[in-house]
Amino acid sequence: MRYLFLFLMFAFWFASCTSNADSSTVLVNADFKPLEVDLEDLLNAGKFPPDTLITISYDHFFKRKKRFKAYSLAAILKPLVKNIKDTSNLRITFTCTDGYAPNMSLSKVLNNDGYIAVQDLDQSAAGKDWADSLAAKFRPFYLVWQGTGKTDDTFAWPFGLAEIRIASFIEDFADAYPMHNKAAQKGFNLFQLHCMKCHSINKVGGVMGPEFNYPKSITEYWQKEDIWNFLRNPQSYRYSAKMPAIGNLSSEEFEEIYGYLKSMKGVKPGM
Ligand code: HEC
Known part of the structure; x- marks a missing residue:
């Protein structure tokens, strides 16, 4: 009986050591x-x-x-x-x-x-x-x-x-990522690189400029041409605009970004 007790003690000690080691050194992304x-x-x-x-x-x-x-x-x-x-x-x-x-x-x-x-x-x-x-x-x-x-x-x-x-x-960008829309994922990457530092999608991103998807997609109240023209020369729309002109974006890249913005219409945070 005493040996069984000692054995159990040892087993618990061993188990707790290994699980501790797991949680501190083998941090995988999921946790x-x-x-x-x-x-x-x-x-x-x-x-x-x-x-x-x-x-x-x-x-x-x-x-x-x-x-x-x-x-x-x-x-x-x-x-x-x-x-x-x-x-x-x-x-x-x-x-x-x-x-x-x-x-x-x-x-x-x-x-x-x-x-x-x-x-x-x-x-x-x-x-x-x-x-x-x-x-x-x-x-x-x-x-x-x-x-x-x-x-x-x-x-x-x-x-x-x-x-x-x-x-x-996943922790930080899931709400803005077009998980089930492969075609929009390139546009997401471009948006993340060029726009997300200032603009958010579903509250994911910078807050220097306005949010573009929640609760209403910008594609529902801004014409595509206006978004394109605005981003290349914001002061031509508002003399006081605080957005710097984005000069390094091709029209093809903008098409991808616009496609992404459209694909997010109706997708809400937490979905
Ligand atoms: C350095 C920060 C910054 C970056 C980068 C940026 N924006 Fe902006 N954006 C702003 C700010 C600030 C405003 C508010 C403009 C103003 O003051 O009128 C704005 C406004 C806008 C507006 C007008 C929206 C509205 O409802 O008034 C559009 C459209 C826009 N941005 C598109 C884009 C796109 C597309 C990109 C990426 C290609 C981008 N912006 C990148 C800061 C930025």
Whole structure:
């Protein structure tokens, strides 16, 4: 009897050890809980790597070569994601103070040289982080990339970057994804790349510009031609429009985006 008891104790101990190990080290996407991190909190907690001085050969905001004081983004992220076995289906969203919220594949971010910049080293004002005209919009952080092409728009360059969120694609994008409409999936990818950082579909996406699908699809109250013309020259519709002109979209790509927007008509969040 005593041996049986000991045996049972051992069996329970063994079982609980192995199941613990499972839940902490074998995090697969399905049970990955979204991770949200306030970057200033992380910095204040001493969890940033040492800062470095970097040169960016072509900065996508300043449109020229720039030097910054910055922190390696991969070095910030690696400890946060070290227990995740498979990062392939995870997205990282960069949430900014003005509602801009671009997202990228986490693997791509980990495999490239992103930096969180905190000071512009080219400006004349000594001791300041950013030029006065930029400080309010650039703080707390500005994300830049080393070694990406001048025309590569698959990297996000957000300023006013405050928070990062890491979640599985399904967790964050299911409500905006045309799951059962294969033809619209290319349009979704293009929308995600070009529009979703500012516009949401079923509340998924940035909140800098208006929502396009909930409760009513924009395709029900804006003509296709007007959407196309607006996105290429917003100020030709509203002198005060806050949307920057999108110049790098072909009419074929727009057709795909429009097809996607139409396919989402009537699809509600949670469906
Ligand atoms: C950098 C942010 C940003 C991006 C990227 C962006 N938009 Fe906008 N968009 C806005 C803002 C802000 C407005 C509100 C315009 C205004 O101030 O009148 C807007 C308005 C619009 C409107 C007018 C809608 C309405 O009901 O007033 C359309 C149409 C539009 N955007 C289409 C697009 C499409 C399509 C894309 C992607 C190809 C896109 N936008 C990308 C920020 C953006």
